[in-house]
Amino acid sequence: CYEPGRWSFLAVEAGRDRGGSSRGSVFVWCAMSRHSLRGLVVFAFVAPLVAQQPALAPEHAVLKELAGTWSVAGTGVATAAGKAAAYEQLETAELVCGGFWLESVLRSGNSEMYWLTGFDPGQHCFVRVRVTGTAEPVVEDGEFDAEKRTITWRGRGTVAKRIGVQLVTTLAGSEPRVERMVRVGLDGAAQSMGERVFTRAKADVLATSEREQRKGPMTEHELLVQLAGDWECAITATMPGQEKPMRSMGRMHEEVVGDGCLLHSSFASEFGGSKIEGRGLLGFDKKQQRYVRFWADSGSPVLAISTSAVDETGKKLVGTGTT
Numbered sequence: 001c002y003e004p005g006r007w008s009f010l011a012v013e014a015g016r017d018r019g020g021s022s023r024g025s026v027f028v029w030c031a032m033s034r035h036s037l038r039g040l041v042v043f044a045f046v047a048p049l050v051a052q053q054p055a056l057a058p059e060h061a062v063l064k065e066l067a068g069t070w071s072v073a074g075t076g077v078a079t080a081a082g083k084a085a086a087y088e089q090l091e092t093a094e095l096v097c098g099g100f101w102l103e104s105v106l107r108s109g110n111s112e113m114y115w116l117t118g119f120d121p122g123q124h125c126f127v128r129v130r131v132t133g134t135a136e137p138v139v140e141d142g143e144f145d146a147e148k149r150t151i152t153w154r155g156r157g158t159v160a161k162r163i164g165v166q167l168v169t170t171l172a173g174s175e176p177r178v179e180r181m182v183r184v185g186l187d188g189a190a191q192s193m194g195e196r197v198f199t200r201a202k203a204d205v206l207a208t209s210e211r212e213q214r215k216g217p218m219t220e221h222e223l224l225v226q227l228a229g230d231w232e233c234a235i236t237a238t239m240p241g242q243e244k245p246m247r248s249m250g251r252m253h254e255e256v257v258g259d260g261c262l263l264h265s266s267f268a269s270e271f272g273g274s275k276i277e278g279r280g281l282l283g284f285d286k287k288q289q290r291y292v293r294f295w296a297d298s299g300s301p302v303l304a305i306s307t308s309a310v311d312e313t314g315k316k317l318v319g320t321g322t323t
Contacts (some may be wrong), residue, residue, distance in 0.1 A: 006038065007178060011242035028125050054301065056099055059119040063102040065171055066077075066117070067093050072106070074196040088129050090201060097277045112258045114281055120305060124254075126151055127303050129281070129294045133261045136287050137294070138166070139305070147181070165193065218285040222262040223291075223310070223317070227282075235269065246272070258283075267297070274299075290316065 072089035093104035093115075104115040117128035128144030138160075142151040153167040154160065164184040171177055181193040233250040250269030257264045265280035280299030285292045288307060295304040300323070308319020 005035065015126075025097075055117055058119045058239070058303070059121075060099055060301075062126075062171065063095060063099070063117060063119070066102055066104075066177075067095050068269070069093075069201040070198040072196050072199045074194065076194045077192075089196075093196065096279050097296055100301050101296040101299055103277060103279055110259070114258060114262060114264065115295060116279060116281065116303065118301055120297060122302065126153075128153070129303065129305075131258065131262055131281050131294070133259050134284070134286060136285055137292055139303075142169075143164050148202055186207050196213055221256075221261055224260075224282065227263055228256050230254075233267075233269070237270075248272075250276075271299070291319070293321070295321075 026072045030261045070107040072091055074083040074087045088102040089106055091106045093102055093137045096103045101119055102117040103137040106113040113132040115130045120127050121173035130138045131137045139156045140153040144151050151169040166182050169179045176197050176199045178197050182190045182197040184190050184191050231252040233252050236245045237249045238245045248269055248271045253266045255264055262283040269276045276297055278296045278301050282293045290309050295308045302323050304323035306321025308317050311318050
């Protein structure tokens, strides 16, 4: 507001911190003349640090369409004779972590592939990670076209970027959804590399989906067996700017899956009065020679990725991560 020879200013800052906790502060400057500062009044308010579940973005509704059990009919690249190899898969997918994430298991013969799919509002794109056996984990970003009802997936790895392979998922509501693999050349021309058609699975398909685990995980996977089981968790988290650490209790169920090469985690806790649900996938990346963990929970829509290694004592798994 303005008066002759005097100004007053009001600035308000409010929002959430990165952990989803509410915070706010208000600063008021008043009675400032042209030549001197007659008075400065500062009011500050900081809300208590309370874990709150962030709101779902509209794009999270797309994940609900992908949930369910699906029969997958796939075709590979056509051979010189003009015939494309056909194969069948079974996918089970369910919403987890308060609807922020879709957890999927894709079974084909004696192998299992695990997926975590979500939407990152900060990057304005979908993100998913897939892990299987001893293969290198793959992280993909998905560009959503609401008008065409498609998600175009592109891998973050240098190889995926170099060869220009994309996966285009077409959402069609009650109709079967189709995922096409295309290779985009430097001239922009797209070459088909195969496709998969997803239809709702029938009861007889579900009855024959059980299989035996493939043997032969590496020595590094013995650690996963030690971590498997049901655990009570005492959690201590030290946040920047806080003198005292935050503490809570939780429960973790962990089991070895994916041919004995992956550890699947299901986590539940109450933090600051809000319930937190989490999912994790831990495996050993032969390329990095380190353990890699992918983590998703209802406290944030962002995928957390960390790498770790066993220390010299052999009793601690120490790592760092980004989110």
